[in-house]
Amino acid sequence: MPGERILSKTIDSLNDTTLDMARYTHECRYRLISCDAFANDRLLRVYEFTDFPSVKYSAISYVWRGNPASRNPSSPNYWQDRDGTFTVKGAEDGDPISLDVFFHVCSASLAHNIRFIWLDRLCVLQTSKKDKSWQIRAMYSIYDKCDTCFVLPGGIRRLVGLNEETAWIQRAWTLQETVVPQRVMVVFAWKYGRTEVKNSPSKLEPRSIIAGDSAQEDIMHILHASTTKIQLVDANTGRVIITGPQITVFGSSDSSPARFSLIGALNRGGISAKEQNLWRCALMRTSSRPVDMVFSIMQLFGVTLDPSSFGKDDRLGATIALAQGILRKGGKAHWLGAWYQLEPSRELPSFPRFPATSVEGKAYLVGSDGRRHEVAKFVKSKGLSPYAVSGVPKGTMSNDGALVFSAKAILIRPWSSSTSNGETILTASDGSKWIVNARGSKEKAKFRTFAVLLGKQLISLSANFIQTSDRDPIRAMILAEHEHGKYHRKSYFKLPSTFQDLFDSASLRQFHLGPR
Template sequence: MQTSKQDKQWQIREMYRMYTFAIVCIVVPSGLRFLVSFAEETQWIHRAWTLQEVVAPPSVAVLFSWNHGDGEALARLLGETYYGRIEVVTRGRSAMAGLGNVLTLCAGGCFEFTPDDADTAVSPLLVEAALFGQVQSHADAGALTVDNHIAFPHITALGFAIDRNLDTEEMRDFCIWQCALVRTSSRPVDMIFSIMGILGVILDPKEFADDDRLGATIALAREILRQGRSANWLAMHITIPPCPQLSTFPTLPRTSVAGRAMYDLPSGGEQTLVLADAVYPNDIGLFPPLKGSMDGSGYLSFHARAFMVVTAPEAMTLPGNSPYDNPVCPTQLRAMDGSKWTIMSDDVGISMDYEHSASPLSLSQEPRSFAVILGWYNDMPAETNGDNIRAMLITEHTNGLYHVRSYFVLSHEAIQWASTRTVQHFCVGGPE
């Protein structure tokens, strides 16, 4: 069917809507030629177009090779216990389970399985779960343990994305952006076309070249904001460098039809892009979702709580590996890129009217920089006693225009302090 360019463009525009009509979507991670077991890693979760296949339909199941019969699966992640059901399709050959359950079972790398007909005196079977990513220690030594940390945040992000019980649209959309960031396709522009329907936007594929991921990203972000929705992509990945041309986004990775998303390291070389943590934004009333507008060059204009920062002296130290000096009322911060900063008094940076305020260099011999508070982010599971507050480090590169340099994390104990910072206006994008 895709020999017709016009037909292909129609399919791209309508594909998400078509999937919403499905009663159930059956995922075959290895493709239709054969079934793989839980222990075999596949590239299904890294392919761009598979995302809308599982977000749009009301029900999604996974079909896999299986010879252990019907039964109950159990996984433990960070002290929490999760249960799932595995149902045989063809005895001795295959079985199915709900996608949400399979993602949970795979997030830690292994799970326990108890067949329905098992003797109560028999210990559960320990099963390696590598369908969507293999824990390297399991591959190297064959050592499995059921009480695990989250080995694969991208699996957890997809679990959030398909969860129909999330409290807000911002939670889901943030996870969609995370899922898309680590996926690949033969055409860079498809990284946007494959999620636009999920995010409630339909772009015209004729308007973008195959390699114009940047232009399509700006177009999608502009339309999301025009609809009155939030900039739900901010801080989706806080440990890789920002995109040089569109700094409110992380570096846009290189994609390929049969590989992993890769990005260039500042020091040279390249690295596989993986999510650093499993988080989602949570609007708890003190930090409403950041909204605004974006121009055709990708500059995001918005109002948000912020505080001015300046480069800290080289001799400044922070306790241990802490990203701040004081969890309740910080005065010194370490950004995710390793740079260290001193927080200025709130009244120093309060005026953003350049016609009546001091020159950026009147306070220090460096461009003005601010930490823009983005909000509260829950970990998985929903921990509220960690470094739950995220802020975006921005620096002025021309009069009134800023770019993202890195990010800060603040303690949950700083919520009262952060919620009283002054609301200011910024225009952030570029810088190239």
């Protein structure tokens, strides 16, 4: 074992205690926990590494505050704490660690012949800002190089069943923890044995970890099953155990956009679909620290920011820095394709308005009516497409959040019944009507308005892409000039393929999309 053993405590001695990892660790080191010692010898053993561990290990994805637990056997939240719980100094605001839950996940890891595991609560020094900042920069590598990531949707306090709703899919860091590893397994409460799927080609087949208590399954199998009408039946009796709509561990039908976007991000298909679904996922998630909404996704786009350079509430500054990093390395502004349908942010108009974030709960937007709207439900109510838009532009971003890019654009003007003489009339998503200026007509208005080509909407089928069957596949933003050479976003068009020739013959124009 190349690492140094820094901690070895019996499970019995941990119950109802607070563990101060600062007494045993050094800052800015990698740490792993021995599954062998925990599951077989009832010992919590932590090892520390100066260099990135060369041993095979797994990692855990969970929510800081998960589903509550009860010791009342008649409660739906009942969890039998055989060995109890403990807390970690510096992380007292999170759920205590259930020693029983950790036993189940260590047993799952050993079932894959993985003897070590990474858990941020113990492997990140919670009382050290220096260590946290260092670990955040290493987080992508930790999940990228793990053999398997085990998801605990209900948190580390107790295991939940497939038919219990959790907040896991709404948390910021769980996105990276799911998309980066090559294999992601969900660990959940399970009292059944061998099962079969009826009426569906679904591959859902829970595999027992501790018979009668827990099971594990590939996350994609659960996500797909939750969106279909499958029946999971007992292989011996044929009795229906659960149906697709009852699989709510990643949200009910009201939050289906979050599940579909995650499926799109996990498909590992073309860049357009993957990156746009990553942006969609990110907008529907939340965190106690607004800036973590950026830190949790930055390395998914190949950008590493210094966490110490931003305050905990500086989501705007960090988002601008992330966008600059993406564009600087030649990437495209895929966030435009992800959320062109939503109302733009005033401070950063190429992005939608940022939802409110919190340590628990869901991402919310405050509407024009002053009421809070859960983002996932709002997206579903608007019928927004989960598919990718091809052809989004590259560009640059200034320090004040202005996106400068070039695109094919058609000059348009507002329609009125008194000025219409048979010209082509376009109706925008907000109901406004516009006339396409005839080719060669003079641009007389003081401030101009353009239909700016964004691209074509595509449908993702596995790793391949085909043009959507939508009869109006072309997407174009309406950008209005408010100062010479500076534009803001008003709405967008869904246009038929017949407009492609018009855009092909249009001029390539530069736009400065920035704060007004």
